[in-house]
Amino acid sequence: MPFVKTPIADLLLFEPRVFEDDRGYFFEAFNAQTFAEAGIERPFVQDNQARSTYGVLRGLHYQVGEQAQAKLVRVLEGKVLDVVVDLRPDSPTYGEHYGVELSAENKRQLYVPRGFAHGYVVLSETAEFFYKCDNFYHKASEGGIRYDDPQLNIDWQIDLAQAILSEKDLELPHFGQHRKA
Incomplete structure (x- = not known):
């Protein structure tokens, strides 16, 4: 299975099988059957894409209630630190965060279930960020949490004085x- 469990329940890292040869590479970025076998059966209804430069920090964002969104996020060009915060009140990891480097090179994707705040910071000169959502914006x-919240104490891997927000x-509030999500 190309999914790796994270320390937070239901938050999965997808590492696709990449086929490379002298022509380049090929991989399935999304296959509904593969995701269903991992318990992810969300009908994705909206794709979003953003291009940003080094130090751009977007987040931490989420939507509440009936409009909450699950996301499948990845990087098409460059490198980002992707961060999520568990906002599910009944979760044993409520208030905990998880960060992972996503890049065009590693081709990893993060499946972010409903009930999480999400954000990322660009670590390369530029980055193209792409994500699928299972609900419309x-x-x-919408809601959000400050990127520099002292309780969360997220290491964004850049000098925050240089962050572009x-x-x-x-x-956003702390x-x-x-x-509440």
């Missing part, structure tokens, strides 16, 4: 003051 249902992300 709904502005009224949106005004929206700079105004963990514990956030909108």
